[in-house]
Amino acid sequence: xxxxxxxxxxxxxxxxxxxxxxxxxxxxxxxxxxxxxxxxxxxxxxxxxxxxxxxxxxxxxxxxxxxxxxxxxxxxxxxxxxxxxxxxxxxxxxxxxxxxxxxxxxxxxxxxxxxxxxxxxxxxxxxxxxxxxxxxxxxxxxxxxxxxxxxxxxxxxxxxxxxxxxxxxxxxxxxxxxxxxxxxxxxxxxxxxxxxxxxxxxxxxxxxxxxxxxxxxxxxxxxxxxxxxxxxxxxxxxxxxxxxxxxxxxxxxxxx
Amino acid sequence: xxxxxxxxxxxxxxxxxxxxxxxxxxxxxxxxxxxxxxxxxxxxxxxxxxxxxxxxxxxxxxxxxxxxxxxxxxxxxxxxxxxxxxxxxxxxxxxxxxxxxxxxxxxxxxxxxxxxxxxxxxxxxxxxxxxxxxxxxxxxxxxxxxxxxxxxxxxxxxxxxxxxxxxxxxxxxxxxxxxxxxxxxxxxxxxxxxxxxxxxxxxxxxxxxxxxxxxxxxxxxxxxxxxxxxxxxx
Numbered sequence: 001x002x003x004x005x006x007x008x009x010x011x012x013x014x015x016x017x018x019x020x021x022x023x024x025x026x027x028x029x030x031x032x033x034x035x036x037x038x039x040x041x042x043x044x045x046x047x048x049x050x051x052x053x054x055x056x057x058x059x060x061x062x063x064x065x066x067x068x069x070x071x072x073x074x075x076x077x078x079x080x081x082x083x084x085x086x087x088x089x090x091x092x093x094x095x096x097x098x099x100x101x102x103x104x105x106x107x108x109x110x111x112x113x114x115x116x117x118x119x120x121x122x123x124x125x126x127x128x129x130x131x132x133x134x135x136x137x138x139x140x141x142x143x144x145x146x147x148x149x150x151x152x153x154x155x156x157x158x159x160x161x162x163x164x165x166x167x168x169x170x171x172x173x174x175x176x177x178x179x180x181x182x183x184x185x186x187x188x189x190x191x192x193x194x195x196x197x198x199x200x201x202x203x204x205x206x207x208x209x210x211x212x213x214x215x216x217x218x219x220x221x222x223x224x225x226x227x228x229x230x231x232x233x234x235x236x237x238x239x240x241x242x243x244x245x246x247x248x249x250x251x252x253x254x255x256x
Numbered sequence: 257x258x259x260x261x262x263x264x265x266x267x268x269x270x271x272x273x274x275x276x277x278x279x280x281x282x283x284x285x286x287x288x289x290x291x292x293x294x295x296x297x298x299x300x301x302x303x304x305x306x307x308x309x310x311x312x313x314x315x316x317x318x319x320x321x322x323x324x325x326x327x328x329x330x331x332x333x334x335x336x337x338x339x340x341x342x343x344x345x346x347x348x349x350x351x352x353x354x355x356x357x358x359x360x361x362x363x364x365x366x367x368x369x370x371x372x373x374x375x376x377x378x379x380x381x382x383x384x385x386x387x388x389x390x391x392x393x394x395x396x397x398x399x400x401x402x403x404x405x406x407x408x409x410x411x412x413x414x415x416x417x418x419x420x421x422x423x424x425x426x427x428x429x430x431x432x433x434x435x436x437x438x439x440x441x442x443x444x445x446x447x448x449x450x451x452x453x454x455x456x457x458x459x460x461x462x463x464x465x466x467x468x469x470x471x472x473x474x475x476x477x478x479x480x481x482x483x484x485x486x487x488x489x490x
Contacts, residue, residue: 058363082369090367096360110368113375158368168367 007034008067009166009198010055015064017050024050025061026222032200037192039209040202041244042219043253048202051219052168055200056088057081068166086114089159089197090168094175095151097143103130103154104139110162129157132194133187149180156187160195167191169201173208185211206245210234218244220253259373259454260447263381266374273379280383284345285390291340296395299332300324300402308411320413321421324403329430333395335482338441341388342474346449349380350470353453354463362454377454381446388442389435396434433489440481445474 008031015028024047032038042048053059055066057073066073073084097106107126111117117125127139133153143151152172159167172188173181185208192199203209209216210230217227218241226233226241233241243251307323353376356362365372400422407413449470456466 053363056367058366078371082371085367085369088367090364092360092364094359096364098356098361098364099359109370113368113370158364162368 008032009034009036009069010200011065011067012051012055013065013067015051015054015061015066017047017054017059017061024222025054025064028064028219028222028224030217030224030227032198035192035196035198036214037188037199037201037212039213039216040200040219040224041204041206041209041216042202043204043244046219047222048204048219049170052090052170052200052202056090056168057085086162087165088168089162089164089166091152091156091159091170091172093171095143095148095155097146097151097154097158099143101143102139103141103143103146106143106154107157107161109158114162125161126157129161130154132160133157134183149176149184152176152184153187156184156191160191160197163195165197167195167197167199169199169203171203171205172201173203173205181205181208182211184208188212206247220244259377259451260443262373263377263447263450266371266378267382273375276375276379277382280379281387283348284341284380284383285387288341288344288387288391289394291344292337292391292395293398295336295340296328296333296399297402299336300328300399300404301406303327303332303399304403304406304411308407317411317413318417318421320407320411321403321418322425324407325400325422325426326430328399328403329396329426329434331434331482331486333392333399334434334437334441335478337388337392337395337438338445338478338482339475341384341391341442342445342449342478343471345384346445346470346474347467349446349449350453350456350467351463353377353450354456354466357454357456358459358462372454377446377450380450381443384442384446385439386442388445389438392434392438396431429489433486436489437482437485440485441478444477444481448474448477 010032012028012030015025017025028051040048040051050059054061061074064074068084068087071084073081076084098109104123104126107129108122111122111125123139130136130138133156135150135153135157138150143154146154169188172184176184188199188201189212191197201212213230215227215229216233217224220240226236226238228236234245236242240252243253303324304320307320308317311317311319362372365375404418407418408415452466452470456462
């Protein structure tokens with residue numbers, strides 16, 4: 001991955017966000033390089049989800065900057081933000097599939113909204129994307145008929161349908177069994193290799209993070225406290241990082 | 257209120273979500289039809305009975321047809337249709353949008369570069385706006401027929417006389433004012449219900465709260481606006 005460091009795809013600078021009295025992000029700084037897979041780890045309530053939703057413009061931060069390909073996005077209006085979002089695809093934690101639509105319509109949603117392709121072409125494209133995530137013959141099922149792991153795959157197929165430059169993964173392995181989780185990890189690695197995307201995943205699954213990350217950043221109490229390769233994180237002298245990656249309940253991080 | 261203005265803004269921006277509008281029109285119009293028919297029919301019938309009792313006391317039984325027609329077109333047609341559709345569709349809109357909110361489907365729309373106001377709210381708004389007046393026309397006709405049925409079959413009024421009393425005193429303004437109300441009620445119930453659904457927070461419980469609020473607020477707002485629209489047209 002060295003040598004690609006020169007191009008910064010996403011840069012987050014001093015990001016602050018609070019909800020009511022609760023300060024969630026307290027000055028997050030993060031750089032994500034072109035083509036790399038960045039994984040943000042952190043405990044529940046550390047602000048991971050808020051961070052990823054700020055990056056795709058679902059939540060507006062109070063202070064700070066987010067630059068995507070150099071363009072500052074926190075001050076954009078709805079229409080400009082819409083254009084920026086075309087660079088993104090996002091896998092939601094529980095899939096967030098449209099439950100009134102069949103699987104292929106879910107995957108083809110972006111194409112239907114933004115292109116003038118015929119229904120057959122959209123369906124064909126949806127089948128290709130589904131094949132890419134290892135699914136076939138599910139086109140005509142409804143989302144409620146799918147298992148948790150399949151929902152995540154369909155959601156991933158929908159996220160890559162418009163061939164985005166950046167993929168965001170919200171807890172990709174949460175809520176599915178370990179074997180399925182590993183299959184999703186493999187898919188994420190494949191996506192990076194096949195589609196050459198830049199990706200940001202948030203997770204508290206450290207095993208998943210080691211597998212999919214080029215670099216890992218740890219978010220704690222609304223700040224990034226450490227960034228490094230999986231190897232560097234594993235050997236980090238920071239006691240909080242150590243506690244998290246080893247999954248111990250005693251240590252500097254107190255459980256509320 | 258802000259949502260209302262945003263919705264109006266998005267209505268005129270292409271592309272129009274034709275498929276979604278038709279789906280919602282079917283939902284609001286066709287599926288609400290039986291409810292509206294039963295409500296209007298029985299209301300027309302009871303109206304005939306009650307006004308007959310009243311008019312009999314001063315020997316004006318023949319005016320029943322007039323009073324049924326005026327009450328239905330000016331008042332009960334639009335108000336009852338508005339309330340029934342609030343109960344049926346307002347709750348459905350709030351529950352559906354609320355569920356989409358809490359399961360991140362609305363966020364997913366944004367990430368697919370689709371504005372949820374345009375994709376979800378505008379079709380519901382337009383469908384309600386178009387279908388409510390149509391439902392009211394049916395309600396008016398069926399209410400009047402209900403009144404006719406009771407008067408002629410049960411109370412023994414002369415059928416020709418009943419219809420003459422209906423037609424002679426019914427003016428176009430009666431119909432128009434009812435339809436104008438229907439348009440307003442449609443905007444009120446779609447905006448309030450969609451807003452409640454759209455701003456849902458807090459899981460299944462939140463969806464329940466949003467649904468209740470959608471029905472209660474739409475119904476109350478319809479009743480309050482009903483007075484002011486009537487007073488304005490008086």
